Amino acid sequence: MAESYSTYCDAIEREVTRIGEVGRSHDLAAAVPCCPDWALADVLRHVGVLQQWFAAMIERRSPERLPFGEVDFGVPAEAADYPEWLVARQIEVGKVLRAADPDAPMYTWGPGGEVRFWARRMAMECLVHRYDAELAAGALTPVDPTLAADGVEEFLVNLPSAVGFAPHVANLRGTGQTIGFGVWGTEVDWTVRLDTDSFGLVPAVADPDATVSAETPDALLLLVYGRISRDDTRIKSEGEADLLDKWFTHSRF
Incomplete structure (x- = not known):
């Protein structure tokens, strides 16, 4: 993208x-x-x-x-x-x-x-x-929606490499759990999988363990960068609460 x-x-x-x-x-x-x-x-x-x-x-x-x-x-x-x-x-x-x-x-x-x-x-x-x-x-x-969506992808692509200056990112580990990120009513969609020794983007899965979606691309961008929280009215989240807590605790840089 x-x-x-x-x-x-x-x-x-x-x-x-x-x-x-x-x-x-x-x-x-x-x-x-x-x-x-x-x-x-x-x-x-x-x-x-x-x-x-x-x-x-x-x-x-x-x-x-x-x-x-x-x-x-x-x-x-x-x-x-x-x-x-x-x-x-x-x-x-x-x-x-x-x-x-x-x-x-x-x-x-x-x-x-x-x-x-x-x-x-x-x-x-x-x-x-x-x-x-x-x-x-x-x-x-306003924020350009195309640039905001690209920013979400850029964040998710680079996050696994951020451990050098954000060591807490190394805590994003699991046993194959997946989190889907998207925007309401669009096809903008990303899926992250947490494995035992790594995490990162993977092809979309039919039923991720948790999902996070936003009203607009810029709201999703602000969420992943920690500028707004999951309690914001522009955000919806579903699925495993502990998995989402782990993600949002350790994914900021």
């Missing part, structure tokens, strides 16, 4: 620009309800640093994870300057992304080992953090 490389480049530019707009027009000290330790300023700083780190690795076609200390992020001393810094640095990040060969080999922590991994990863990071920023500001705007 992955989108084109240019689609991800466009999404990164659009989402970062929107985060910058929110930062310019709202209180940077506003709390982020779904991230209790963060204020709006923290969202801008995080996205600004992360996009430059991604871009630095892409520009170097780095064969290994690049230490953050090797990148000059230029973070302003004052939070009030974060919005302009974020958007200005995005312009440079965009140039690096669009000049890169999406098929060029490089380090990735998830499957693929190519530049395109990072464009997709960055697009989803920015999409979710745009929600964080808008939620803090009380100014939510």
Whole structure:
């Protein structure tokens, strides 16, 4: 279901620009309800640093994870300057992304080992953090449903590889139990199986042990990223409660 490389480049530019707009027009000290330790300023700083780190690795076609200390992020001393810094640095990040060969080999922590991994990863990071920023500001705007559905798949594809920086993911083990993820009234559907020594996406099964479905793709994306809970009115879950508890306890990164 992955989108084109240019689609991800466009999404990164659009989402970062929107985060910058929110930062310019709202209180940077506003709390982020779904991230209790963060204020709006923290969202801008995080996205600004992360996009430059991604871009630095892409520009170097780095064969290994690049230490953050090797990148000059230029973070302003004052939070009030974060919005302009974020958007200005995005312009440079965009140039690096669009000049890169999406098929060029490089380090990735998830499957693929190519530049395109990072464009997709960055697009989803920015999409979710745009929600964080808008939620803090009380100014939510629609999420593209196609990109949101792609984000759900990207999350489920990469999650097994996240154990390197999210060791709790290793607790997602079982004896073949399956969880189905979907969107109400559509054919968007993914199935994850938990085995004794691994877990991951598998072809759809007729009767999974548990199911989680959402009213819209963006609601499902927010759910898997822990921005909303299963108690949200946009979410329905059925089947083995212990299995779902295990999944949502250990799947966040």
